[in-house]
Amino acid sequence: MSSPIEALTAEQAAALDRYRARWLAIRRSTAPCDREAAEEGVQFAYQAAGLEAPVRFVWRDSPVALFERARRASGRDGANVKSAVIDRPRRQARARMRKRLQRRVWTQVERTVNPDDALLEPVTDLIEQATGTAHDGRSLIERLLSARPLSWPNALALLTGRYGPRYNAAGPNELSWLGIHEYARSVLGLKNETSPLLGLWQVAANAGWLLPHQYTCWLSERPCVLHGDAAGRLHFASGPALRFADGWSVFAWKGVEVPSWMIEQPEKISLAAIDAETNVQLRRCMIEIMTPQRYVALGGARKVAADETGVLWRRIWFNYDIWSAVEVINATPEPDGTHKHFFLQVPANIQTAREAVAWTYGMQPDDYAHVVMRT
Numbered sequence: 001m002s003s004p005i006e007a008l009t010a011e012q013a014a015a016l017d018r019y020r021a022r023w024l025a026i027r028r029s030t031a032p033c034d035r036e037a038a039e040e041g042v043q044f045a046y047q048a049a050g051l052e053a054p055v056r057f058v059w060r061d062s063p064v065a066l067f068e069r070a071r072r073a074s075g076r077d078g079a080n081v082k083s084a085v086i087d088r089p090r091r092q093a094r095a096r097m098r099k100r101l102q103r104r105v106w107t108q109v110e111r112t113v114n115p116d117d118a119l120l121e122p123v124t125d126l127i128e129q130a131t132g133t134a135h136d137g138r139s140l141i142e143r144l145l146s147a148r149p150l151s152w153p154n155a156l157a158l159l160t161g162r163y164g165p166r167y168n169a170a171g172p173n174e175l176s177w178l179g180i181h182e183y184a185r186s187v188l189g190l191k192n193e194t195s196p197l198l199g200l201w202q203v204a205a206n207a208g209w210l211l212p213h214q215y216t217c218w219l220s221e222r223p224c225v226l227h228g229d230a231a232g233r234l235h236f237a238s239g240p241a242l243r244f245a246d247g248w249s250v251f252a253w254k255g256v257e258v259p260s261w262m263i264e265q266p267e268k269i270s271l272a273a274i275d276a277e278t279n280v281q282l283r284r285c286m287i288e289i290m291t292p293q294r295y296v297a298l299g300g301a302r303k304v305a306a307d308e309t310g311v312l313w314r315r316i317w318f319n320y321d322i323w324s325a326v327e328v329i330n331a332t333p334e335p336d337g338t339h340k341h342f343f344l345q346v347p348a349n350i351q352t353a354r355e356a357v358a359w360t361y362g363m364q365p366d367d368y369a370h371v372v373m374r375t
Helices: 010-027 035-048 063-070 082-100 103-113 121-131 140-145 152-160 178-186 191-206 260-264 271-276 280-290 292-297 353-360 365-374
Strands: 056-060 210-212 216-220 302-307 310-316 322-329 341-346
Touching: 010 103, 010 178, 035 056, 035 082, 035 191, 035 210, 035 216, 056 063, 063 121, 063 210, 063 216, 082 103, 082 178, 082 191, 082 210, 103 178, 178 191, 260 280, 271 280, 280 292, 280 322, 292 322, 292 341, 302 353, 310 353, 322 353, 341 353, 353 365
Parallel strands: 056 216
Antiparallel strands: 210 216, 302 310, 310 322, 322 341
């Protein structure tokens, strides 16, 4: 048996970022799927799992359409085989890898090649909401026991609802773990440990979502639109942040799902509309889309403090929600001689503009005052 890998060489460590970028590109791809290559990959994955290749492949233009179709699965489609095709190979490959890599090496590879992705993590939840499969927090046993009447049809509905699509399908984010193993194969030479995953790699690189049954394998296209902000959150200021070819789409502002009209018809955002909104997150988004400068200019907030550092503005609603922002002026003039005004949102308990500006720098007011005096 080969000895464990206790540390990465400089060349191996340098390759981590390359595989991270490669799999981030795969996860976020909006290119049309290569259906022929994806179906070939499925066949290889079934073969590696000891199964016959599916009799038929059924493609849909979005995972929502895929899940809706899969709800009507019948005996003709066979049992769901995700456990055999994806889950078991993952567990086995992970166990083999952990035997070959020291714990700190495995952690280094895992955290670098497959980090959390704020752009894609909400997508599964959004799909659950759209398909009515969102989890209510109860365990499967609790859900089964509370079914009324407690019958096999009701139990089956629970199993094929929340515990069907969510746990028996895989999309770009759910298959991102493959990047770790591809790195181990290509860079660390762990070929025997990763050979059963070759088909899944081909699927992940050429398809969107995968829902494997014994005789029918459902696949979906990737999104044709996927936008995020500089922080990597789902966001687009002039259209849907996420859209599939069949028209299913999501509008988002800095990671918050918003109604389409806020993006497509921002002129409808008014002080009255903001005050009428009870969702705190949506209210913040409305102010940002309107722009804090215009919100203040229209009388949405009142001045609570001012000093040489700026002006502190505040708005308090009846549900005790508080919006506070400090207005500061850029010391560097624009080409036309004017100075830009910036509004920085700050915690509600701040009482002075100096305290607010200091907070934006992660400083205490007195410390910030000393810095300003020295400059």
